[in-house]
Amino acid sequence: MTNNEISTNKIQKSDLIKTFWRSFTLEASFSYERMQALGYAFCMIPIFKRLYKTKEQMSEALKRHMDIFNTTPHVVSFIMGISAAMEEQNSNDKNFDSESINSVKVALMGPMAGIGDSFFWGTLRVIAAGIGVSLATKGSILGAILFLLIFNIPHLLVRYYGLFLGYKAGTSILKSASENGIMQKLSKGATIIGLMVVGAMTGTMVAFTTPLNISIGGASVKIQEIFDQILPALLPLSLTFFVYYLVKKGVKTNYILVGLLVFGVLGKMIGIL
Amino acid sequence: MVLKAILIGFITALGYSDYFFGATMVNRPLVLAPLVGLILGDVHTGIIVGASLELIFMGIVSIGSATPPDIVTGSVLGTAFAIISGKGAEVALTLAVPISIIAQLVKMSIYVVRSGINHKADKYAEDGNIKAVERLHYLSFALMTIPMWLLTSISFMLGSKVMTSVLNSIPSVITDGLKVATGFLPALGFALLINMMISKKYAPFFFLGFVLATYLKIPIMGIAILGVIIAILMMSFNGDNKKGVKTND
Numbered sequence: 001m002t003n004n005e006i007s008t009n010k011i012q013k014s015d016l017i018k019t020f021w022r023s024f025t026l027e028a029s030f031s032y033e034r035m036q037a038l039g040y041a042f043c044m045i046p047i048f049k050r051l052y053k054t055k056e057q058m059s060e061a062l063k064r065h066m067d068i069f070n071t072t073p074h075v076v077s078f079i080m081g082i083s084a085a086m087e088e089q090n091s092n093d094k095n096f097d098s099e100s101i102n103s104v105k106v107a108l109m110g111p112m113a114g115i116g117d118s119f120f121w122g123t124l125r126v127i128a129a130g131i132g133v134s135l136a137t138k139g140s141i142l143g144a145i146l147f148l149l150i151f152n153i154p155h156l157l158v159r160y161y162g163l164f165l166g167y168k169a170g171t172s173i174l175k176s177a178s179e180n181g182i183m184q185k186l187s188k189g190a191t192i193i194g195l196m197v198v199g200a201m202t203g204t205m206v207a208f209t210t211p212l213n214i215s216i217g218g219a220s221v222k223i224q225e226i227f228d229q230i231l232p233a234l235l236p237l238s239l240t241f242f243v244y245y246l247v248k249k250g251v252k253t254n255y256i257l258v259g260l261l262v263f264g265v266l267g268k269m270i271g272i273l
Numbered sequence: 274m275v276l277k278a279i280l281i282g283f284i285t286a287l288g289y290s291d292y293f294f295g296a297t298m299v300n301r302p303l304v305l306a307p308l309v310g311l312i313l314g315d316v317h318t319g320i321i322v323g324a325s326l327e328l329i330f331m332g333i334v335s336i337g338s339a340t341p342p343d344i345v346t347g348s349v350l351g352t353a354f355a356i357i358s359g360k361g362a363e364v365a366l367t368l369a370v371p372i373s374i375i376a377q378l379v380k381m382s383i384y385v386v387r388s389g390i391n392h393k394a395d396k397y398a399e400d401g402n403i404k405a406v407e408r409l410h411y412l413s414f415a416l417m418t419i420p421m422w423l424l425t426s427i428s429f430m431l432g433s434k435v436m437t438s439v440l441n442s443i444p445s446v447i448t449d450g451l452k453v454a455t456g457f458l459p460a461l462g463f464a465l466l467i468n469m470m471i472s473k474k475y476a477p478f479f480f481l482g483f484v485l486a487t488y489l490k491i492p493i494m495g496i497a498i499l500g501v502i503i504a505i506l507m508m509s510f511n512g513d514n515k516k517g518v519k520t521n522d
Binding site (some may be wrong): 023024025027028029030031032034036037038039041042045048049055056057058059062063066073074118120121125126127128130131132133134136137139140141143146147148151152155159173185188189190191193194195196198199200201202203204205206207208231232233236237239240241243244246247248249253254256257258260261263264265266267268269273 | 284293294295297298299301303304307315316320321323324325327328331367370374384387388390391394395397398399400401403406407409410411413414438446447449450451452453454455456458459460461463464465466467468469470471472475476477478479480481482483484485486487488491492493494495496497499501503504505507508518
């Protein structure tokens with residue numbers, strides 16, 4: 001990204017940098033009705049200021065971006081870059097269909113949320129938390145620090161370069177990306193890594209054992225040892241899938257939380273736990 | 274005490290500022306609990322509590338339109354009461370869960386007010402009034418963060434004495450049981466993640482991770498690296514396949 005390429009256009013690099021900083025605040029005004037709409041308009045304001053001089057133009061631009069919008073916050077700058085490119089086109093070309101700015105935004109928010117959610121929320125956060133928790137349980141403050149670093153280094157790179165990539169490529173890159181199925185491939189890859197890490201954590205971080213003994217012909221046998229021979233972490237795995245079944249059935253998370261607490265207390269009282 | 278209460282509330286505000294600073298994950302218990310520990314002079318307990326709270330709340334993220342229990346106030350107050358009463362992680366958990374559910378209700382009502390702000394913003398957008406639109410964006414943020422700060426500080430001041438005596442009167446059968454339940458709760462976090470990610474085609478990868486961790490005892494970092502390798506291999510072989518069968522299309 002050279003300064004030259006951008007300065008041939010109306011939008012300056014400094015405008016995009018302002019939008020980059022503003023993009024952090026995307027969800028500061030989140031509401032369930034419009035979601036990130038007000039935040040998105042807020043982030044685009046430096047671009048509007050450069051492009052639109054009359055009150056009417058400014059009003060149109062602001063209204064355009066007040067429609068409902070929601071995507072993964074970490075990847076939003078990419079869409080903002082594209083919006084900026086389209087707004088620039090709109091300000092240059094009287095015949096430009098300004099409706100298309102919003103329809104491209106809406107078309108992108110789903111796929112970007114799909115890949116962003118599976119990568120940032122589903123994969124990177126889980127990996128970072130897994131590593132962080134494993135250190136923190138030993139009492140090390142490195143857990144929290146590594147957690148933040150592992151998550152945010154990729155996050156900041158994507159947020160910064162995504163904006164310029166989006167602006168530079170405008171709409172064309174997206175067509176080719178979806179034709180080659182790059183988005184889908186990335187999202188599938190993220191799912192694979194995420195599931196492996198969750199599988200590993202289910203096996204190591206859910207604590208569920210039983211102290212029960214049974215006596216067979218006078219010899220007492222620990223039930224836990226039998227379980228361990230069948231499959232290590234059999235009980236944690238079963239419990240996790242039982243809860244997964246409940247979640248899938250639509251049982252409220254709060255009820256499951258309380259249910260698990262009650263199960264623990266009752267199980268301890270009876271002596272099976 | 275008052276100073277501590279204000280500072281504890283500030284940690285909640287810091288958690289909420291995550292919405293202003295780009296979802297950088299400073300609102301997770303893994304980060305907030307050690308900070309609460311720092312204020313109350315027991316960083317070690319803070320770290321440990323943060324780890325167990327993170328495991329439970331791991332599956333609870335605000336994706337899409339569901340309002341999850343408010344993990345920020347839950348984690349901050351839960352950790353604070355656990356340290357003050359000297360009862361450790363299991364007490365933090367039992368407190369964090371109900372607190373986060375109550376705080377969620379407060380949060381919901383603030384969201385309703387925010388919708389009103391959105392309508393106001395529509396009017397300013399109509400006028401092309403940039404300054405006013407920007408002001409509403411900041412106001413929305415303050416409207417959530419400041420009440421949550423106050424809520425935390427006040428609960429801490431009222432609660433710490435009461436909580437300590439209540440916690441001391443709980444019979445040990447129950448606290449032991451809760452200690453056991455602490456181990457179960459991550460199952461909920463993982464179940465939510467599985468629900469989000471799994472499909473029949475990809476289910477084997479979950480079990481691959483499970484087996485690598487339980488039988489081969491590979492640390493999570495190692496499993497994540499293996500995951501990356503497998504994902505890359507899968508993608509490149511899939512690509513070759515498509516080229517091969519293209520004539521059939």
